[in-house]
Amino acid sequence: MHAPPTPFAALIALALLVGPASALASDASVKARLDARGIKHTVDDDGDYKVTYSYEKEGRTQLVFVSGGTETVGGFSIREVFSPAARLEKDGVNGAKALELLAESRTNKLGSWETDGDVLLFVIKLPDSASAAELESAMDIAAQTADDMELELSGARDDL
Template sequence: MLAKDAPAAAAASASEHAPDPRVKRLLDKLKYKYEVDEDGDYKLVFDLDDDDEDEKKGRSQLVYVRSPVFDYGSHEVREVWAPAYKAKSDEFPAKVANRLLEASQESKLGGWAKQGQYAVFVIKVATNASAEQLDDAINAAIQSADQMEAELTPGKDEF
């Protein structure tokens, strides 16, 4: 009986990790370079070098456009993630947690979430978002995460 159910389980698992072709079309339209990770999410790394801003020299930012789709009532969304901080344990220091809460309140688009040891800036976008809307979400994630990383870990650029 287990052997009979195994292919169905494997197929379900494979489809859970399949990259969403709608994201691929949008990223290709935006001419972004990306790779697909083992979870089927789109991984992008942005070089933040800007001659006008010395503090950004040599910085980069990691961003994920996730393939899974979530729904709530008539809303159907996907997430754009950008990590900015890694704690030494599964608990964030109180000062860091409070700063992330404050930054979430200040944010116009998205907010901070805890993923294990990581603080991740998360923006939920409609699955039928245009390339321009996805680009706005990606840029907001880049700016928010890189600024927070620079604030919380001065002189470091892990993400």
């Protein structure tokens, strides 16, 4: 005869059932917001929403991603918008340049510079409750900021 599950075990089982469903709901909310603004996108291998900005006048493009998942901090559900600007080694991002980027991050009103492996990213962390218009605005800011830095660091090269 099996003993009935403890309240703790029941909570764990419920969390396992509800967790994936709420993650999917968050993903669907990003898709809905992008679709509402008419933003064409794909989903990459790790579930992030990928958008290619086209700056036709300059003959350039810029990648922007909206994270497919959220993280919770202090009761906030946070979603990241990020755009790659450089390859650290290839584009000569050294200690002096890193200090300049830290100083620039201090003056940015929304977003900051981060690294992920060998990639320099401009990252904006938003409450997941951001509206479709606010999400689009954050994407615009990330794309423009990252592309400007890519131009500064790599010249005319348009790799990202």
